[in-house]
Amino acid sequence: MNICVFGAASSEIDEKYIKAVELMGERLAQKGHNLVFGAGAQGLMGAAARGFKKGGAKITGVIPTFFKEADVEIIYDDCDDLIFTETMRERKAKMEDLADAFIIAPGGIGTFEELFEVMTLKQLGRHKKAIAIYNIDGYYDSMEAMLEHSIEERFVKENCKLLYSYFSDLESMIDYIQADIQVDFTIKQLKDG
Numbered sequence: 001m002n003i004c005v006f007g008a009a010s011s012e013i014d015e016k017y018i019k020a021v022e023l024m025g026e027r028l029a030q031k032g033h034n035l036v037f038g039a040g041a042q043g044l045m046g047a048a049a050r051g052f053k054k055g056g057a058k059i060t061g062v063i064p065t066f067f068k069e070a071d072v073e074i075i076y077d078d079c080d081d082l083i084f085t086e087t088m089r090e091r092k093a094k095m096e097d098l099a100d101a102f103i104i105a106p107g108g109i110g111t112f113e114e115l116f117e118v119m120t121l122k123q124l125g126r127h128k129k130a131i132a133i134y135n136i137d138g139y140y141d142s143m144e145a146m147l148e149h150s151i152e153e154r155f156v157k158e159n160c161k162l163l164y165s166y167f168s169d170l171e172s173m174i175d176y177i178q179a180d181i182q183v184d185f186t187i188k189q190l191k192d193g
Contacts, residue, residue, distance in 0.1 A: 001100040002098055004101070006102065007043065007047075010043045016137060017136055021134075030056070035059045037095070039063035039076055039079060040076060042074055060081040062094045101177045102129060102132065104133045106139040118131055130180060132176055
């Protein structure tokens with residue numbers, strides 16, 4: 001299975017996140033999974049790549065050409081496949097196409113945007129892929145509360161909880177990803193329920 005990992009590109013984050021994501025990558029690789037990611041060498045992108053590589057996985061990085069040209073981000077130099085795109089939109093679309101499932105590690109604005117895009121696409125029936133939010137050390141507790149509040153205030157339908165799952169335990173998250181449960185719902189059911 002190709003697992004797309006979205007997460008922080010920053011190397012200024014607490015080491016606890018880096019260690020957790022490296023271990024996650026190694027464990028997923030040991031179970032036969034491969035990585036699709038944004039090709040960055042630092043932060044949680046780099047941690048995922050190092051972990052998957054340590055576990056023996058194939059690593060596919062996808063990055064816009066202008067990142068390389070403008071020296072925006074250090075590219076992980078041990079990718080098995082490195083795909084360059086023209087735009088950020090093309091980058092995300094390529095990663096989404098290559099992925100069989102998504103893991104959202106802690107991150108910032110870009111990671112939030114990637115999470116909500118894959119959730120929206122799933123809500124609209126464009127894919128049925130698992131979306132696991134890796135809630136390391138409670139990082140996503142506030143987001144979970146915000147989504148619950150949105151449901152209570154009727155901006156988001158209750159059925160939208162079927163789109164994703166939160167995990168603080170690595171092994172439970174891996175079990176969820178490997179189960180590859182295809183929730184059978186229609187756009188109307190999500191919008192109405």
